[in-house]
Amino acid sequence: MAATTETGRSACAINLTLEVVGDKWSLLIIRDIIFGNRRHYRELLTKSDEGISSNILADRLKTLMEAGILTREDDPTHKQKGIYSLTEQGIELLPVLAQMATWGVKYLPVSEELGIRAQLLRDGGPKMWAEFMDELRETHLGIKRKRKAGPSVSERLRKAYEAVVAKRTGKRHHA
Amino acid sequence: MAATTETGRSACAINLTLEVVGDKWSLLIIRDIIFGNRRHYRELLTKSDEGISSNILADRLKTLMEAGILTREDDPTHKQKGIYSLTEQGIELLPVLAQMATWGVKYLPVSEELGIRAQLLRDGGPKMWAEFMDELRETHLGIKRKRKAGPSVSERLRKAYEAVVAKRTGKRHHA
DNA sequence: CATACCGATTGCATTTTGCAACTGGTTGCA
DNA sequence: TGCAACCAGTTGCAAAATGCAATCGGTATG
Numbered sequence: 001m002a003a004t005t006e007t008g009r010s011a012c013a014i015n016l017t018l019e020v021v022g023d024k025w026s027l028l029i030i031r032d033i034i035f036g037n038r039r040h041y042r043e044l045l046t047k048s049d050e051g052i053s054s055n056i057l058a059d060r061l062k063t064l065m066e067a068g069i070l071t072r073e074d075d076p077t078h079k080q081k082g083i084y085s086l087t088e089q090g091i092e093l094l095p096v097l098a099q100m101a102t103w104g105v106k107y108l109p110v111s112e113e114l115g116i117r118a119q120l121l122r123d124g125g126p127k128m129w130a131e132f133m134d135e136l137r138e139t140h141l142g143i144k145r146k147r148k149a150g151p152s153v154s155e156r157l158r159k160a161y162e163a164v165v166a167k168r169t170g171k172r173h174h175a
Numbered sequence: 176m177a178a179t180t181e182t183g184r185s186a187c188a189i190n191l192t193l194e195v196v197g198d199k200w201s202l203l204i205i206r207d208i209i210f211g212n213r214r215h216y217r218e219l220l221t222k223s224d225e226g227i228s229s230n231i232l233a234d235r236l237k238t239l240m241e242a243g244i245l246t247r248e249d250d251p252t253h254k255q256k257g258i259y260s261l262t263e264q265g266i267e268l269l270p271v272l273a274q275m276a277t278w279g280v281k282y283l284p285v286s287e288e289l290g291i292r293a294q295l296l297r298d299g300g301p302k303m304w305a306e307f308m309d310e311l312r313e314t315h316l317g318i319k320r321k322r323k324a325g326p327s328v329s330e331r332l333r334k335a336y337e338a339v340v341a342k343r344t345g346k347r348h349h350a
Numbered sequence: 351c352a353t354a355c356c357g358a359t360t361g362c363a364t365t366t367t368g369c370a371a372c373t374g375g376t377t378g379c380a
Numbered sequence: 381t382g383c384a385a386c387c388a389g390t391t392g393c394a395a396a397a398t399g400c401a402a403t404c405g406g407t408a409t410g
Contacts, residue, residue, distance in 0.1 A: 010224030011286035013279030013293040014206050014272055020283070022199050024398090031189050041357050049185030053399055058358055068282070080356040080407055089282050096274045097189055103271060104188030107243070107264050108195070111186035118188040126301075199367090216388050228368055233389055255376055255387045 020067045021093070025052055025060050027100075030069070030086070030093055034136065035117065035157065039083050040075070069093070085140040091133050098122070098129055113164045117157045128153055195242045196268070200227055200235050202275075205244070205261070205268055209311065210292065210332065214258050215250070244268070260315040266308050273297070273304055288339045292332045303328055 009015050021027050032038045032048050045057055052060075061084065064070040069090035075081035101118035104110055110118065121128065132153040137143040151159070184190050196202050207213045207223050220232055227235075236259065239245040244265040250256035276293035279285055285293065296303065307328040312318040326334070 008226060010289065011284065012206075012224065012289045013276040013283065013285045015203060015225060015279075016283040016285060017275040017279035018199060018202060022197070022202070024193060024197050027193060027197070028190060031187075042355080045357090049187065050190060051183060053401095054358065055360085055400090056398065078356075078408075080358095082357075092278060092281070096271065096278060099271045099274045100192040101188040103267060104190075104192035106267070108188065108191040109186065110188045110191060114185065114187040217386080220388090228370095229389065230369090230391085231367065253376075253387075255389095257388075 020069070021096075023060075025056060026064060027093070027097065028052070029057070029060055029064065030090060031097055033070075033084065033086060033090075034094060034097065035154075037139075037154070039085070040081055041084075044084075064090075086136060088137070088141065091136045091140065094133055094136070095126070095129055113161060113168065116160045116164045120157060120160055124153070195244070196271075198235075200231060201239060202268070202272065203227070204232070204235055204239065205265060206272055208245075208259065208261060208265075209269060209272065210329075212314075212329070214260070215256055216259075219259075239265075261311060263312070263316065266311045266315065269308055269311070270301070270304055288336060288343065291335045291339045295332060295335055299328070 007019060009019065021030070028048070028050055029044060029052075032044055036043075036047065038044045038047060041057065041061070044061075045052065045054055061070065061072070065072060068087055071085050071087060072082045073085070075083050098121050102122040105115045105118040105122070121132075131148065134145040135152050135154055138145050182194060184194065196205070203223070203225055204219060204227075207219055211218075211222065213219045213222060216232065216236070219236075220227065220229055236245065236247070240247060243262055246260050246262060247257045248260070250258050273296050277297040280290045280293040280297070296307075306323065309320040310327050310329055313320050
């Protein structure tokens with residue numbers, strides 16, 4: 001059967017996608033960039049719950065750049081820092097992450113504070129994803145978007161997360 | 176930060192999902208079951224474009240069963256054969272695959288014959304996915320569904336694929 | 351001018367993957 | 381009855397990916 005790629009696997013859309021982002025770390029890095037607004041190597045390395053190794057992170061950032069999902073430019077405020085940005089191609093991975101989050105929060109033991117964003121994103125549906133993607137286009141690609149009334153999606157996600165954390169902390173204080 | 180699972184990683188929905196299906200093979204196996212209607216070990220091993228090793232396949236099938244995504248029962252027609260079925264949890268991975276296929280067909284060099292299904296699924300949207308999932312519930316879980324007018328989603332996908340293959344073969348004959 | 355921070359890189363141990371041969375059993379057919 | 385083809389895996393081993401800790405040369409900060 002049709003095996004065409006260098007890995008000897010097929011030119012199927014799902015397979016090719018998995019060859020790019022189908023490892024344990026790539027989508028987690030993209031998640032941290034999208035939802036955690038991590039833009040620097042050091043932020044991705046330390047400000048995450050997952051504990052990726054520095055060599056793996058360096059390797060994945062390189063791979064994701066070669067795949068056209070990320071770009072890197074120098075940070076004008078610091079000669080050593082680089083700023084990683086999503087490309088349009090990278091931004092459009094959001095629906096994949098959203099579907100994974102929806103599935104995970106339904107079937108796996110997701111914590112309450114980390115699950116709230118997944119639920120919000122699920123309930124918001126493709127319309128909310130599109131709005132969020134427009135916000136990402138603004139911050140990562142510099143493409144101005146039409147101002148919407150009310151708080152942005154990223155603000156709403158952050159607020160919801162903080163509300164759950166506050167609630168739990170409060171509970172714990174009273175218990 | 177909150178690292179709770181046995182792997183030392185977080186209880187985030189996306190991370191937990193990736194810990195279950197975030198390897199190179201699991202989602203390909205599920206793809207073959209969903210879109211290729213593969214139900215036996217030997218079918219999954221040989222009737223795929225990817226060339227998975229028998230030990231890896233055995234290991235992943237075990238893992239996916241432990242994760243509650245697949246079940247296995249004896250085939251009454253053959254004492255050695257087992258029939259693998261999707262659970263509801265497995266069926267609900269379809270939207271994840273559909274989003275991956277949509278992304279892949281947009282950004283990666285997907286072949287025409289393998290891309291046609293991805294495009295159909297993208298254009299059909301969540302409504303078509305829901306219909307397909309109902310068909311899967313019937314074949315895998317034995318849950319009767321309301322008959323729809325016209326051909327099923329799986330038939331439509333198969334027909335579209337065959338049409339492209341026929342067209343290409345025809346072209347080649349004339350070229 | 352010392353200390354902390356910056357993006358990585360290196361060496362090495364462990365784990366996962368891939369390949370090919372093989373096992374014990376079943377089925378279909380002559 | 382016997383034999384070839386098929387069945388779902390298993391085994392041993394080599395190769396590749398991953399994970400960990402220490403380190404590197406350079407930069408900002410007090």
